[in-house]
Amino acid sequence: MPGLQGENVVAALGSPIKKSKLSLKFFQKKETKRALDFSEPQADEPKTAEPVDSCDQVVPGPSPCPASPGLLLPCEKRENLMPFVGLNNLGNTCYLNSILQVLYYCPGLRGGIKKLYNLTKRKDKPKEETDKSEEFLPAHIELLGSFNSLITSVEQLQSSFLLNPDSFSDGELATPPRKILHTLRQLNPMYEGYLQHDAQEVLQCILGYIQEACDTIRKEQELEREDNDVTEVKMENGVHLDSSDSVTESKTPTEEDGQVSGKRKSDTEVGNAKKKPKSAKSKKSEVEEDSISRNRPLTRSKRNEGKAKLGWLRPSGKQPSIFSKFRSVGKISSMTVKTQNKPEQENGQSDKKSQNEKNSDERSPQNMAEDKRAMKAVEGLDLMERLFQGRLVLRTRCLECESFTERREDFQDISVPVLDDQPSSPDDLSEVSPDPKPELKTLKWAIAQFASVERIAGEDKYFCETCHHYTEAERSLLFDKTPEVITIHLKRFSANSLELDPYAGLSKVNTPLQTPLTLSLEEWCTHPSSTKGQHYELFAVVMHSGVTISSGHYTAYIRMSDLKDVKLWQQDRKEAEKEEEEEKESKEGTRVKEEALDYDDGEVSFSLNTRGQRGASLASSKTGGKKLSEGGVGLLGGQRSLSSYELGTSSSKHTDKTASSGATEGSKRRKTINSVGQNTEAGLKKEPEAGEEASVASCDGVGATEQQALNNLLEYEGKWLLFDDSEVRLFEEEDFLRACSPEMCSSSTPYLLFYRRMPEPGC
Amino acid sequence: MATHHRQNAAGRRKVQVSYVIRDEVEKYNRNGVNALQLDPALNRLFTAGRDSIIRIWSVYQHKDPYIASMEHHTDWVNDIVLCCNGKTLISASSDTTVKVWNAHKGFCMSTLRTHKDYVKALAYAKDKELVASAGLDRQIFLWDVNTLTALTASNNTVTTSSLSGNKDSIYSLAMNQMGTVIVSGSTEKVLRVWDPRTCAKLMKLKGHTDNVKSLLLNRDGTQCLSGSSDGTIRLWSLGQQRCIATYRVHDEGVWALQVNEAFTHVYSGGRDKKIYCTDLRNPDIRVLICEEKAPVLKMELDRSADPPPAIWVSTTKSSVNKWSLKGMHNFRSSGEYDNDCSTPLTPLCTQPEQVIKGGASIIQCHILNDKRHILTKDTNNNVAFWDVLKACKGEDLGKVEFDEEIKKRFKMVYVPNWFSVDLKTGMLTITLDESDCFAAWVSAKDAGFSSSDGSDPKLNLGGLLLQALLEFWPRTRINPMDEEENEVNHGKEMTDSVFICMSLSRNPFFSSFLCENFFHLFSSFTFSSSVFCHIILALA
Numbered sequence A: 001m002p003g004l005q006g007e008n009v010v011a012a013l014g015s016p017i018k019k020s021k022l023s024l025k026f027f028q029k030k031e032t033k034r035a036l037d038f039s040e041p042q043a044d045e046p047k048t049a050e051p052v053d054s055c056d057q058v059v060p061g062p063s064p065c066p067a068s069p070g071l072l073l074p075c076e077k078r079e080n081l082m083p084f085v086g087l088n089n090l091g092n093t094c095y096l097n098s099i100l101q102v103l104y105y106c107p108g109l110r111g112g113i114k115k116l117y118n119l120t121k122r123k124d125k126p127k128e129e130t131d132k133s134e135e136f137l138p139a140h141i142e143l144l145g146s147f148n149s150l151i152t153s154v155e156q157l158q159s160s161f162l163l164n165p166d167s168f169s170d171g172e173l174a175t176p177p178r179k180i181l182h183t184l185r186q187l188n189p190m191y192e193g194y195l196q197h198d199a200q201e202v203l204q205c206i207l208g209y210i211q212e213a214c215d216t217i218r219k220e221q222e223l224e225r226e227d228n229d230v231t232e233v234k235m236e237n238g239v240h241l242d243s244s245d246s247v248t249e250s251k252t253p254t255e256e257d258g259q260v261s262g263k264r265k266s267d268t269e270v271g272n273a274k275k276k277p278k279s280a281k282s283k284k285s286e287v288e289e290d291s292i293s294r295n296r297p298l299t300r301s302k303r304n305e306g307k308a309k310l311g312w313l314r315p316s317g318k319q320p321s322i323f324s325k326f327r328s329v330g331k332i333s334s335m336t337v338k339t340q341n342k343p344e345q346e347n348g349q350s351d352k353k354s355q356n357e358k359n360s361d362e363r364s365p366q367n368m369a370e371d372k373r374a375m376k377a378v379e380g381l382d383l384m385e386r387l388f389q390g391r392l393v394l395r396t397r398c399l400e401c402e403s404f405t406e407r408r409e410d411f412q413d414i415s416v417p418v419l420d421d422q423p424s425s426p427d428d429l430s431e432v433s434p435d436p437k438p439e440l441k442t443l444k445w446a447i448a449q450f451a452s453v454e455r456i457a458g459e460d461k462y463f464c465e466t467c468h469h470y471t472e473a474e475r476s477l478l479f480d481k482t483p484e485v486i487t488i489h490l491k492r493f494s495a496n497s498l499e500l501d502p503y504a505g506l507s508k509v510n511t512p513l514q515t516p517l518t519l520s521l522e523e524w525c526t527h528p529s530s531t532k533g534q535h536y537e538l539f540a541v542v543m544h545s546g547v548t549i550s551s552g553h554y555t556a557y558i559r560m561s562d563l564k565d566v567k568l569w570q571q572d573r574k575e576a577e578k579e580e581e582e583e584k585e586s587k588e589g590t591r592v593k594e595e596a597l598d599y600d601d602g603e604v605s606f607s608l609n610t611r612g613q614r615g616a617s618l619a620s621s622k623t624g625g626k627k628l629s630e631g632g633v634g635l636l637g638g639q640r641s642l643s644s645y646e647l648g649t650s651s652s653k654h655t656d657k658t659a660s661s662g663a664t665e666g667s668k669r670r671k672t673i674n675s676v677g678q679n680t681e682a683g684l685k686k687e688p689e690a691g692e693e694a695s696v697a698s699c700d701g702v703g704a705t706e707q708q709a710l711n712n713l714l715e716y717e718g719k720w721l722l723f724d725d726s727e728v729r730l731f732e733e734e735d736f737l738r739a740c741s742p743e744m745c746s747s748s749t750p751y752l753l754f755y756r757r758m759p760e761p762g763c
Numbered sequence B: 001m002a003t004h005h006r007q008n009a010a011g012r013r014k015v016q017v018s019y020v021i022r023d024e025v026e027k028y029n030r031n032g033v034n035a036l037q038l039d040p041a042l043n044r045l046f047t048a049g050r051d052s053i054i055r056i057w058s059v060y061q062h063k064d065p066y067i068a069s070m071e072h073h074t075d076w077v078n079d080i081v082l083c084c085n086g087k088t089l090i091s092a093s094s095d096t097t098v099k100v101w102n103a104h105k106g107f108c109m110s111t112l113r114t115h116k117d118y119v120k121a122l123a124y125a126k127d128k129e130l131v132a133s134a135g136l137d138r139q140i141f142l143w144d145v146n147t148l149t150a151l152t153a154s155n156n157t158v159t160t161s162s163l164s165g166n167k168d169s170i171y172s173l174a175m176n177q178m179g180t181v182i183v184s185g186s187t188e189k190v191l192r193v194w195d196p197r198t199c200a201k202l203m204k205l206k207g208h209t210d211n212v213k214s215l216l217l218n219r220d221g222t223q224c225l226s227g228s229s230d231g232t233i234r235l236w237s238l239g240q241q242r243c244i245a246t247y248r249v250h251d252e253g254v255w256a257l258q259v260n261e262a263f264t265h266v267y268s269g270g271r272d273k274k275i276y277c278t279d280l281r282n283p284d285i286r287v288l289i290c291e292e293k294a295p296v297l298k299m300e301l302d303r304s305a306d307p308p309p310a311i312w313v314s315t316t317k318s319s320v321n322k323w324s325l326k327g328m329h330n331f332r333s334s335g336e337y338d339n340d341c342s343t344p345l346t347p348l349c350t351q352p353e354q355v356i357k358g359g360a361s362i363i364q365c366h367i368l369n370d371k372r373h374i375l376t377k378d379t380n381n382n383v384a385f386w387d388v389l390k391a392c393k394g395e396d397l398g399k400v401e402f403d404e405e406i407k408k409r410f411k412m413v414y415v416p417n418w419f420s421v422d423l424k425t426g427m428l429t430i431t432l433d434e435s436d437c438f439a440a441w442v443s444a445k446d447a448g449f450s451s452s453d454g455s456d457p458k459l460n461l462g463g464l465l466l467q468a469l470l471e472f473w474p475r476t477r478i479n480p481m482d483e484e485e486n487e488v489n490h491g492k493e494m495t496d497s498v499f500i501c502m503s504l505s506r507n508p509f510f511s512s513f514l515c516e517n518f519f520h521l522f523s524s525f526t527f528s529s530s531v532f533c534h535i536i537l538a539l540a
Helices: A004-022 A026-043 A051-058 A074-079 A094-104 A109-130 A139-163 A178-187 A199-226 A230-238 A246-260 A265-269 A275-281 A283-313 A319-323 A337-345 A351-373 A383-388 A426-430 A443-450 A571-627 A642-653 A663-669 A683-697 A702-714 A733-740 B145-149 B326-334 B402-408 B461-471 B480-484 B496-505 B508-515 B519-524
Strands: A390-398 A404-411 A413-417 A454-456 A462-464 A469-471 A473-481 A485-491 A493-495 A506-508 A518-520 A535-545 A553-559 A720-724 A727-731 A748-757 B003-005 B015-023 B033-039 B044-049 B053-058 B066-071 B077-083 B088-093 B098-102 B107-112 B119-125 B130-135 B140-144 B161-163 B170-175 B182-186 B191-195 B200-205 B212-217 B223-228 B233-237 B242-247 B254-259 B265-270 B274-279 B286-291 B296-302 B310-315 B320-324 B354-356 B362-367 B373-378 B383-387 B392-398 B420-422 B428-433 B441-443 B458-460 B486-488 B531-539
Touching (some): A094 A139, A094 A178, A094 A199, A094 A535, A094 A720, A109 A199, A139 A178, A139 A199, A139 A702, A178 A199, A199 A748, A390 A462, A443 A518, A553 A733, A720 A733, B015 B461, B044 B077, B088 B119, B088 B130, B088 B145, B098 B145, B107 B145, B130 B170, B140 B145, B182 B212, B182 B223, B191 B223, B223 B265, B383 B402, B458 B461
Parallel strands (some): A413 A485, B003 B531, B033 B077, B033 B296, B077 B119, B107 B486, B119 B170, B212 B254
Antiparallel strands (some): A390 A404, A390 A473, A454 A473, A462 A469, A493 A506, A518 A535, A535 A748, A720 A727, B015 B531, B044 B053, B053 B066, B140 B161, B170 B182, B182 B191, B191 B200, B212 B223, B223 B233, B274 B286, B296 B310, B310 B320, B320 B354, B362 B373, B383 B392, B441 B458
C-alpha cells in the first residue's frame, strides 16, 4: 500500500492542472475529467486501483455550468461563514447534496437514523466475531451506516465550528458526502459516473433503501426471536444465500442490483455471500485481466481529447431511461416506486438482471404486507412509515345512489401539476357571470388538481353494484392518513409533440406556483371534521435552476428549527464515537478496497462497452420516447456553479493540520489532489479529528463556550438558509418567498416542497 | 317493444336482441320508482318504475289499485309529466328516449330519440303546454306538447329548440308554470337559467358543492328551490341572481322536493330516507313527517285541498307509500313544532295511510355451466331457477342458500357464452349480441330435445332461441292502438315487427340459419304460457 503513494501523487498532481484548464473550457472539462478516470487506473496498475476515491477527488473541480443564475460571488460567503455545514459537490452531485441537506434537517429523521444504525450494529457484531473477513452487510444497511456517518460528520463539524470558529476563518464549512454517494452507487448503478440526476428520484431511492434496511432489521429480529440460535441464522446468511430463507431472499435481488451492475458476469454468477471472499481471491486474476484491458482505456483517453467529447455530449445509456417513467396516471409515487426505478436503469443490460428486477418487484409488496402484519414494531423501525408515508383513498361514488367504494394506497410523495392542462374554453368567455381566472396558480390549486374529481360518464359508465345499472360516477383522491412530513413534487415538465428525442419531447415548465408557508390538507382528508393536525408548515424547498429538464443546478432552502436540540460533541461522547469510527474504518479499509476493485472493474468494462451501451441507449431512448406517457419525468441537475467550483478549489487548499495518519488513512490520503499534499480528507475521517481538536481546544472553558456557541446557533432558529453544495447562506423570509414564488417566470424554480406537520395549538 | 340506438366507437351499428323473462301482466312494481304523477281529475297515480314500466293506479282502490301498465321503455323510466289536463303523459328513460303516451288509454303515441344518453329529467310549463327534457348528454330539448300529440305516421317531424351551455350531465330540471324560465341542475354544481321563449342564457347560480338533483320554480319564475347531493336545500332569488337561504335539514343528499302552492313550505326527502317539511321563511320550523325504509326518490303532493292532506312517496324499494299530512296541520296550529335542531325529531307518522304494494326484484343471478339455466335471488331472498331457452321460470326454490344451490346444480360441461344477463330492471333481461349469440352448439339429446327420427343433430342455442322468438312472436302484443305510434326518428318510420325482421335478416348467418330445418324440433320447445316474452330489439 505505501507503494501506491507515489503513483497517486502523480495522479493527484495531474488533476489540478487539468482542472484549471477545464474551468475555462466548459465542455472539454468534463471530457478531460473522464479521461483522467481512465488514465488513473493505469497508473495504479500493479496494485488494486482505487478509482472510487481518485474519482471523487478529481471531481470536485468539474462542470461549472456556463450560467447558473442567482448565485452570489464566492468572496461574499467567505466573510461570514454560517455555523451550518455544507456538502461538497463530488461531481454533479448537487441533486444528492440538496436532498441530503433536507433529510438532515428533516425533523425526527436524524435521531431515527442513529437509532436504526445502532440496531444494525448490534446485529452485526456477533457476525464479526465469527468471521470478520466474511462480514456480511447488505448494501441498504450500509447506506444506513453511511448516512449515519454523514450525519455524525456534519454534527461534529458544526460543533467544532461553533466552539472554535476561527479555525475555519479562511475556509468553508463543508464535508463531502462521499461515503453515502458510494453506497448509493453500489445500490443503484444509475448514480455511477457524473451524470446529472433528478432530485426527486434520488430522494425516493434513499428513502426506499432506508425503508428496506428497516424491513431487513425487522425481519432479522423476528428470525432471531423465532429460533434463538443466532449462529444458525448467520450460517444461513453466509452460506447458502440463494436458499429460500426469507431474509436472504429479500436481500438478494437488491444486492445484486447494486453490485453486479458494474461487474462482469463471472461475478454475477457467484452468489452474494461469496462475493467478497471471491472478489478478494480473484483479485489477482482480475488484475491480470485488467492490465490487459486497461490498455484500451489508456489509448482511448489519449487520442480521446477530441473524439470522445462527442460521446460525452451524447446522452449516455442511462439518461434517457429516466424519462421513460413519465407517469401520467401515476399521481402517486408509492412505496413500490423504488422498485420501479430499478428496471429502468437497467435498460440495455443483461436479461439476467432484469429477471432479478422482476423478482424483487414481485417480492417487495409481499414483504411490505408481511411487515405490516408483523408490526411488532421495534421502536424506530417504523421511522419511514411514520415520517414520510401517508395513505390515499381512491373513492368511487355512484352519482345515482351516492354510495361509494374505496381503495387505499400508500404514498411517499405527491406529484402535483403546475400548469392547467385544459385551457379554458372560449365558451367560458360568453358566460353570463364569468369567474375571473386567477393569474397565478397556487399550491392549493395544484393539490386540488392532484386530488381532483374524475367523472366516469358518457360511453364508459360505471357499473354500480347497488343500482345494478351503469351509472355515472365520481372518482376522487383523498388523504386517509397524512405523514409527519409531506413531500410535494411539482411536475415541472410538459410533453411536447416531438417524440423522437427524449429531451426535446419534454420541456421544463418554469411557470411560478405560489408556495405558501403553511398548508392545510383538511379539505382533502377523508374525515374533514375530525382531523386536527392537518396543518403543515414549509420547512424545506429544493430548487432547480436551469432552463431545460436535462440539466441544471439544485439548491435547497431549509428553515432552521429545533436548534435548541443541537448538542455539541463532548469529549467523552466523542471518544466512544471515535472508537466506533475506528472500528468502522478498519472494516472499511478492507471493504473500500474491494469495492474499489469492483468499481474499477465496472469502469473498465464500461469503457470497453461504451459503443454497445450507446447503441443500447439509443434503443432505450426510443422506447423511452414511446413510454413517455406512462413513465415519470424528473428534472436533472447536478451542475456545479462556477462560484462553487472555485470554492471547491479553495477548500482543497485549506489544510488539515491535525490529520492523524493511521495505516488505513494513509491509503485515503495518498489520493489527495492538492499540490501541497495536504487535503480535505475523506469526510468521515476528518471530522472526528476536527471535532476532537475543537473540543480539546475548548476543554478549559467548556461550559461557557459551549453555551455561548449554542446561543449563537439559536439566533438562526426559524431563519431560512440556502444550501448550495458547500456554500451556506442566510436568507430573510421575504427574500426566500420572493425566490420561491417569483413574480415572473424564472429558470430557478421550486421543485420539491417539504412540509412538516405543525404541532397542535393546544399542545 | 322498442328499438335501441347504441353507436359503438367504430361507428358501426351493433345488433342486439334482448328479451325479458317475466309474467304476462306485471301488476306490481318490480323495482324502485323514479317518478310519480297524480291525475286529480281521475284520481289516478302514475308511477315511473325502474323496471321500465309506467303503471297506472286507482288512488281510491285500496285493495287492488292496479289499472294498467304502459310498457314501451326498455330501461329505467326516470321521469314523467302529465300534460293536457291528464290526457297526455310524457316519459323520460335511461333507454335515451322520451315517449309520448295517451294517458287515458295507456298506449305510446310517439318516441323522441334526440337524446344521446340517459334522459334524467323533464319539466312542464302548464300555461304553454311546453315540456323540456334533459339528461346526461348535457342537452335540454324543448317540446311543444300539442305538436307532439298531433304527430301522425305521415307527419312525424318535430322541430325542437335546444338549450346549450351545460358543461355536465343534467340531473334535474324545472320550468315555471308560465314557461318563462327554465332551470337545470347538474354535476357542474351550478344552476343554469334560460328563457325558454328566446333560448337565451339568463344566469348561472353558484353555491351548491355537489350535484343538484331536484329543482322547483314558483309560478312566475322569480324564486327557485334546489335540493343537492351536498345535503342542503337552497332558495334562490332569480331577480337578485343569488341564494337567499340555505336549509340544512337532511343528513345526506336531498333528492326530492315538493312545495305548497303558496311557495311557503318545502317538503324534502333524500338519501337519509327522511321526509321533512320546512317553513321557508323560518327554517327553524320544520317537521319530520316520516321515515321511509329506503332512500326517497320522488314525492308527489295530494293537492286536493290546501294545505295538502297527504304526500305520495316513492323510494328505491318497489312499494309506494301515501303519508298523511293532516297531523302536521294540527301540529302546526298547536305551535308545538320542534325548533331545536339538535335533538332528533320524532316523526309525525309512523304508518303510511296507504301502500301500493311492490313486488320483489331480482338482485343476484348466476348463469349455470350449461349456459341455459340461471339461478337468481330476489329482494325477499327467494331463490329461483330459470330456463333461458324456454324463457320461463323453471322452479321457485324459496328461501334457500344461494351459493349452496349454485354448487348443487353445477354440471361438468362446457358451453360457450351466447347471451348475457342484466338485472337493471329487477327482472331477468337476456341479451343476445350478434358477436357471440351463435357460439353455443350442443347435441339435441343433451339439450333434452328428442327428434322424430332418433338422430342426434347439433343444435345452436342462440339460433333456436331467435327462431322461437320470431315463431311465437306475440301477435297479440301488436295492439291496434299501436298502429298510431309514430317513430320520430329522422323520418324513418316502421312498425316494430318489421323492424325486427329487417335487422335480423341483415345478419347473413341468421338468414341462412332460418333456412335450416329445425322446425320439427319445436314441437317440444314452446314458451310456457304463463311467461310472457317481451322482446326488445337493440339496434346499435
